[in-house]
Amino acid sequence: MRRSGRHKYPLIAETIAIGSELLIGGRTDGNSLIIAEQLGRLGIEVRFKSIVGDDQADIRAVLKTAVGRAGVIIMTGGLGPTVDDCTREAIASATGKRLAVRKEAFEAMKARLAEWSRTPNSGQRRQALIPSGATVLKNPVGSAPGFWLRWKRALVISLPGVPREMEAMVNDSVVALLRSELQLARQGQLRPITRLVFHTFGLPEADVDAKLKGLIKNHAPIDLGLLASPMGVLVSLTTKPRRPITGDLLQGLSNDVRSRLGDWLFAEGPDSMEEVVGRSLATQNLTVAVAESCTGGLIGHRLTQVPGSSAYVDRGVICYSNRAKSELLGVPSELIEQHGAVSAEVAAAMARGMRERSGVSVALSVTGIAGPGGGTATKPVGLVYVALNAENGASLTKEYRFHGDRTVIKQRSSQAALDLLRRWLQKQAAGR
Amino acid sequence: MRRSGRHKYPLIAETIAIGSELLIGGRTDGNSLIIAEQLGRLGIEVRFKSIVGDDQADIRAVLKTAVGRAGVIIMTGGLGPTVDDCTREAIASATGKRLAVRKEAFEAMKARLAEWSRTPNSGQRRQALIPSGATVLKNPVGSAPGFWLRWKRALVISLPGVPREMEAMVNDSVVALLRSELQLARQGQLRPITRLVFHTFGLPEADVDAKLKGLIKNHAPIDLGLLASPMGVLVSLTTKPRRPITGDLLQGLSNDVRSRLGDWLFAEGPDSMEEVVGRSLATQNLTVAVAESCTGGLIGHRLTQVPGSSAYVDRGVICYSNRAKSELLGVPSELIEQHGAVSAEVAAAMARGMRERSGVSVALSVTGIAGPGGGTATKPVGLVYVALNAENGASLTKEYRFHGDRTVIKQRSSQAALDLLRRWLQKQAAGR
Numbered sequence: 001m002r003r004s005g006r007h008k009y010p011l012i013a014e015t016i017a018i019g020s021e022l023l024i025g026g027r028t029d030g031n032s033l034i035i036a037e038q039l040g041r042l043g044i045e046v047r048f049k050s051i052v053g054d055d056q057a058d059i060r061a062v063l064k065t066a067v068g069r070a071g072v073i074i075m076t077g078g079l080g081p082t083v084d085d086c087t088r089e090a091i092a093s094a095t096g097k098r099l100a101v102r103k104e105a106f107e108a109m110k111a112r113l114a115e116w117s118r119t120p121n122s123g124q125r126r127q128a129l130i131p132s133g134a135t136v137l138k139n140p141v142g143s144a145p146g147f148w149l150r151w152k153r154a155l156v157i158s159l160p161g162v163p164r165e166m167e168a169m170v171n172d173s174v175v176a177l178l179r180s181e182l183q184l185a186r187q188g189q190l191r192p193i194t195r196l197v198f199h200t201f202g203l204p205e206a207d208v209d210a211k212l213k214g215l216i217k218n219h220a221p222i223d224l225g226l227l228a229s230p231m232g233v234l235v236s237l238t239t240k241p242r243r244p245i246t247g248d249l250l251q252g253l254s255n256d257v258r259s260r261l262g263d264w265l266f267a268e269g270p271d272s273m274e275e276v277v278g279r280s281l282a283t284q285n286l287t288v289a290v291a292e293s294c295t296g297g298l299i300g301h302r303l304t305q306v307p308g309s310s311a312y313v314d315r316g317v318i319c320y321s322n323r324a325k326s327e328l329l330g331v332p333s334e335l336i337e338q339h340g341a342v343s344a345e346v347a348a349a350m351a352r353g354m355r356e357r358s359g360v361s362v363a364l365s366v367t368g369i370a371g372p373g374g375g376t377a378t379k380p381v382g383l384v385y386v387a388l389n390a391e392n393g394a395s396l397t398k399e400y401r402f403h404g405d406r407t408v409i410k411q412r413s414s415q416a417a418l419d420l421l422r423r424w425l426q427k428q429a430a431g432r
Numbered sequence: 433m434r435r436s437g438r439h440k441y442p443l444i445a446e447t448i449a450i451g452s453e454l455l456i457g458g459r460t461d462g463n464s465l466i467i468a469e470q471l472g473r474l475g476i477e478v479r480f481k482s483i484v485g486d487d488q489a490d491i492r493a494v495l496k497t498a499v500g501r502a503g504v505i506i507m508t509g510g511l512g513p514t515v516d517d518c519t520r521e522a523i524a525s526a527t528g529k530r531l532a533v534r535k536e537a538f539e540a541m542k543a544r545l546a547e548w549s550r551t552p553n554s555g556q557r558r559q560a561l562i563p564s565g566a567t568v569l570k571n572p573v574g575s576a577p578g579f580w581l582r583w584k585r586a587l588v589i590s591l592p593g594v595p596r597e598m599e600a601m602v603n604d605s606v607v608a609l610l611r612s613e614l615q616l617a618r619q620g621q622l623r624p625i626t627r628l629v630f631h632t633f634g635l636p637e638a639d640v641d642a643k644l645k646g647l648i649k650n651h652a653p654i655d656l657g658l659l660a661s662p663m664g665v666l667v668s669l670t671t672k673p674r675r676p677i678t679g680d681l682l683q684g685l686s687n688d689v690r691s692r693l694g695d696w697l698f699a700e701g702p703d704s705m706e707e708v709v710g711r712s713l714a715t716q717n718l719t720v721a722v723a724e725s726c727t728g729g730l731i732g733h734r735l736t737q738v739p740g741s742s743a744y745v746d747r748g749v750i751c752y753s754n755r756a757k758s759e760l761l762g763v764p765s766e767l768i769e770q771h772g773a774v775s776a777e778v779a780a781a782m783a784r785g786m787r788e789r790s791g792v793s794v795a796l797s798v799t800g801i802a803g804p805g806g807g808t809a810t811k812p813v814g815l816v817y818v819a820l821n822a823e824n825g826a827s828l829t830k831e832y833r834f835h836g837d838r839t840v841i842k843q844r845s846s847q848a849a850l851d852l853l854r855r856w857l858q859k860q861a862a863g864r
Contacts, residue, residue: 021659023478024468024627025668028460032483036456046455047490051464051481058479065497195456227453236457290750292729296736297722300729300750307804307838309728309752315760316750318722318732324747324790328760358756372739406739 009071009153009182011241013039013046016062018077018087019161020053031076031166038170040193042178044072045241054078059090067154072178077161079144081123087158088129095151097131105136105145112143137177141168148177155181194239194250198257199267201232201419208233211260215253221245222253230404230411231273235261266422273418274302280425281312284432286361288421290316291329291354293341294368294384298414314360319350329353340379342367344397347385355389362390362424364417368400370409382409386417388424396420441503441585441614443673445471445478448494450509450519451593452485463508463598470602472625474610476504477673486510491522499586504610509593511576513555519590520561527583529563537568537577544575569609573600580609587613626671626682630689631699633664633851640665643692647685653677654685662836662843663705667693698854705850706734712857713744716864718793720853722748723761723786725773726800726816730846746792751782761785772811774799776829779817787821794822794856796849800832802841814841818849820856828852 015036017029029051036046048070052062059078066073078087092099106120106128113120120128127144130136137146137157142165148157157174159166178184200208205228212235216224222245225236237253239245258265267276281288290299300316303309317328322341325331330353331346339345347367355363368384375381382402389395398420402412447468449461461483468478480502484494491510498505510519524531538552538560545552552560559576562568569578569589574597580589589606591598610616632640637660644667648656654677657668669685671677690697699708713720722731732748735741749760754773757763762785763778771777779799787795800816807813814834821827830852834844 020655020670021657023481024465024472024625024670025657025659026465026629027659028462028465030460033456033458033460040456047485047487048494049455049483051483053479055479061501062480069493193456223452225453225457227457227459236453238452238456290729292732294736295733296741296745297724297729297732297734297748297750300724301727301733301842302729304726304728304750304752304802305839305842310806313728313750313752315752315756316729316748317760318729318736318745318748318750320736320742320745320747327790328747328749358759370736374742407737410733410737 009155011044012070013044013072014048014050014066014070015046016050016066016073016075018052018054018059018075022051023053031163034167035074035170038175042184043192043241045193054084054086056086056090059087060094063094067152071154073154073156075158076166079127079158079160081127091156091158092131095131097133099129099131101128102130102136105130108138108145109143137169137173139165139169140172141165193241196237196254197269198235198261198265199232200235200261200264201266201415203233203264205233208235215256230408231415266419273415274306277418277422277425278306278309278312280429284428287312287314289314289354289358289360289363291350291363291365292316292318293320293366294370295366295410295414298410299364299417302414315358325350342369342379342383344385344399347387348395348397351387351389362388364388364421366413366417368413370406372406384413386420388420394424441587443476444502445476445504446480446482446498446502447478448482448484448498448505448507450484450486450491450507454483455485463595466599467506467602470607472627474616475624475673477625486516486518488518488522491519492526495526499584503586505586505588507590508598511559511590511592513559523588523590524563527563529565531561531563533560534562534568537562540570540577541575569601569605571597571601572604573597625673628669628686629701630667630693630697631664632667632693632696633698633847635665635696637665640667647688662840663847698851705847706738709850709854709857710738710741710744712861716860719744719746721746721786721790721792721795723782723795723797724748724750725752725798726802727798727842727846730842731796731849734846747790757782774801774811774815776817776831779819780827780829783819783821794820796820796853798845798849800845802838804838816845818852820852826856
């Protein structure tokens, strides 16, 4: 075997996701996002992503294209025990290697299956087939091993498609493999691709864009990105690969982004609104309850996605019927008759009733028209009221007019309610 | 311009999704799934999918590879008004065409913006740049037009990346364009790719696999697929393109799948559990209420995702604290002390309390340990009880031991509760 490090691999990466279910089966390839992030940290840019079915000839074609433009090729999927799975065969045939059962791979698989009180069947035996000259990559959480080999100017790495297994193998062995094979330490010009993200809610994309105008000078080694979703507009600063950059520049730009976005900015990095709100509730030792009409439980669901949320989430009620609003929250039926169930008055009464009956520190409520039916000329689909009621006497109400389908309106409504809570929590914390 | 239909396009399609946010930005390409489904109906198979950043040279490279293997190339994204967006330039440069503002495209955009009381700015003006010889594709819902042209042996179609706009244009004009340009009517050998899906819940993938063993004979023109997710195992029958198939064969196989899966099968096609349950509640004129502990509102959220669900969803309570279980549902605190909040007894009491207090036809409840904390040796993370209580006296409880992280356990728990309701509703309907 040739000594490692002799090659000059182009520091461009390509991912190849293999699986017919990714073509028409309603499943998207999320593995490549995880790979791109890990490679970015090493300073290797994923420039191309390919998706192909479980078809030997097509996999070969895609691999041949990849090797012409990328120095790091990471393939996921097609290593399973069924006859469909033909990534091993395709790689062997494209690179002109022989496939044979590799003893170390077979023994590791037998040991793993033994833990589960099983023995390898013929399909699983196929999973120990490894191209000649390739090195086995252990699978720390599943039975299918991966492998890697050198081909032309590229490192070709083949991993299982199960996200949990793929991710474990990237962390366990692929990162170290790339570091040593590509001699990343010696590549002075190589810098990690840093991506900082800032989450805003409440401003249209055009307004966020206007606020950030002129932030990045022409030819700066940093890209500014804007991405709108029902949860708000995400702003990103991404360093360009192979371009020298000082930490000060990124730090300065981040501070500039923060001050330009002001309190529209609700989180940075991987944080979500519910995590930010949850942390603030926990720190301030406060409890919360939610009264949901049009969101139907989504706010409760989101708050309780956060591990440890039982420390501050006390309860919630979903009051889809008017009777439920009266019975569970004490909203007077006359108030509903007078103003309608979707009104600032009813939202405020829901929040007050929720807080008073539960005894929590702060209660949130939402009432609105999620559509597609139920809208009128004066109260159209998308009209939503959120309200907050706190033990310190605070009572806030906000009106929104959202666009989008039922799912989008529910998402935006839940985000609006949580944002109201976030802003209130922020003031509380500042006032202490 | 050449007459259409002279060319013989290979009936293989490739999608190219353009956007740097698809490389590292945490966003996956869902557009290609919608395109693959529509093309499948026409009998055109999407065999390759590519994803590339907003980089002219890279887009050109990907397009050149695609034209070597596909006769239908559908590109999405990179048609926006910002300087990043360079799909127009890349296509023009790859195909050797000139870019110029196309009057009809500009006028249509002006008219659309006028509806929104705006006038085109310089960025939007760029959106009317169309390669010479290309035909404009109207955007019925947004401002960016698309276009198509012939290049070598391929039809190259460029659409905006916003899913709503992309989908509208595929339905409005791309399908008709493909029919006429590819003369699909004359292509006798061409058959729609039919994909039938069957949703199961409650059986491990290996057991579903065992039930379907021998269903598909070797060399049959139909692929059987299995796809596991927290919501259950999805079974698919997909016809192979370019292979003659009789409707009877697919019909017979579908019936066979149904009888083999029995009542583990909860839905077919695009239906979700909440739609199946909702339809059954509506048809039987029943109302439902939910009492959620570990799911935290997810069941309510899912039930109310269905348009028109206000007809049968009355209310829900999220009782994260023991006090909430007692106050909102009348669960005796002694019962909680004796058996623990996560127990069959408490689940049953929650469902009973929910139904009695709300007066609905049927109530569901869930209590469990979603983790990562809170587990013990006897009550580990993943232990979940679901219960149902109905006005006809039915009282059902079921224990589950799920694996996975907090999100997965919440998802599986919500699915288990809805499945309990589905099975009960099915019996009710049969007994009428």
